[in-house]
Amino acid sequence: MIDMLITPFTDFAFMRRALLGCIAISVGATPIGVFLMLRRMSLTGDAMAHAILPGAAVGFLISGLSLGAMTIGGLIAGMAVALLSGFVTRVTALKEDASMAAFYLISLAAGVLIVSMRGSSVDLLHVLFGTVLALNDDALALLCAITTITWFALAVLFRPLVLECADPQFLRSVSGLSAVTHFAFLALVVMNLVAGFQALGTLMSVGLMILPAAAARFWVQGIGPLIGVAIVVAILSSITGLLLSYHHALPSGPAIILVAGVIYAASVILGRQGSLLTRYLPRPHLHS
């Protein structure tokens, strides 16, 4: 038993690298996911992931399987969509969901067009689904750097970000930080998705951002506890998913996300707060 759990990591360097990469993503992306969830922006994560895809694809077309080019491409595409949609939301009458959808769809279409114009049958599968078992030193360094930046940025932004979520009108009435906070947060979303696609692929990286946060909501309240539980869920999912993919020859990205999905499903059913269990098997009410 212990053998099954430990030896894949002790015997194979690529498994250790994969584990480190996944832990870095778990620690960096899940706090972002918690804030996305609390701001009812969970689907924004998905939209941003689609927005990044064409940027990464263009980078891939220009420089091949180059980490730098794909990362820069993804960052540019993601930031452009975040800034433009944020600008339209704040300056015009359009609400955030609609402006975000508009720009990510444009970005996605532009990406597909650029790829097809080059006429190459580029293998974009690894951009879509990631290569967690083949992370090189540069990719690992990038993942860890982005996680570190995320935590520093969250430490700096924490109070305005909480206020921007809970009572944006008040934040605007006492300080000019509202717009700065919003854009900095979107930048963190983009950075973490770019980090995630190295390992899990653009579409899968959202999973490790949102699923642990959604699962945590059924167990604890409070932002700190939510982030803590979500990180634990994400790391557990990573380890379990990697082991499952190792022992059963499954693709590792989907395996990790599906484990997170199982934890989420269990939380929906069994969680302590607002789960199916509390709804259909309520405990007796308290004294007035």
Added chain:
Amino acid sequence: MPTIVLHDLTLGYDRHPAVHHLSATIAAGSLTAVVGPNGAGKSTLLKGIMGTLPPLTGHIVRDRTRIAYLPQQAEIDRSFPIAVHELVAMGLWAGIGPFGRVTATHRDLIAKALAAVGLTGFERRSIAALSGGQLQRVLFARVLLQDAQVILLDEPFTAIDARTAADLLAIVRRWHDEGRTVVAVLHDMDTVRAQFPETMIVARELIAHGPTRLALTAANLLRARQMCESFDDAAPVCDVPAKGAAA
């Protein structure tokens, strides 16, 4: 010295004025009730004074003093997991900013503010667990901590029980006694007559402004009620010349 001067102010949405060519001076330290029918532009006027809604024409002159604003429908996300004391502590923003530590002195101030609105013991409660009236009291406590020279309240006593309203009104009186400028949108004329020395009646235009017993007359209220509430989509461009752009 006057605190807030409104010069020929027109505020509105999508070119339709909600406040139309309004000029008035709100004196420092005054306690003013803003009354008028629904759609008269009362909330819009407060947003204009607050600076969140840029004027279509005209302008507002006010000292660069701290200003606190309690909106009619606070855009608070009630499901956000934040505790009462944390929300109230944000009233200290001008002092602590985004990074400053909440010290023991601050915690003492928070406790006093919560006590003043009758919510001692609610510190650790999540805002999701508050009733509407309790949340309004929490927001009052936050305004208390903002320690602002100008306080704008938009229908602060709506949907509040009589005892709570009396408690909150006592706080408004205290602000007045401390020399702060308070402007409150109200619908209860008895409260206005009993508690507010100054009244401003608006119905898109300024109907009356002055000492309550002179301004709040039946004739003025009738004129305010005759305001047409609906917008005319085909309204022509207003040709009232802008007065004294420089002041």
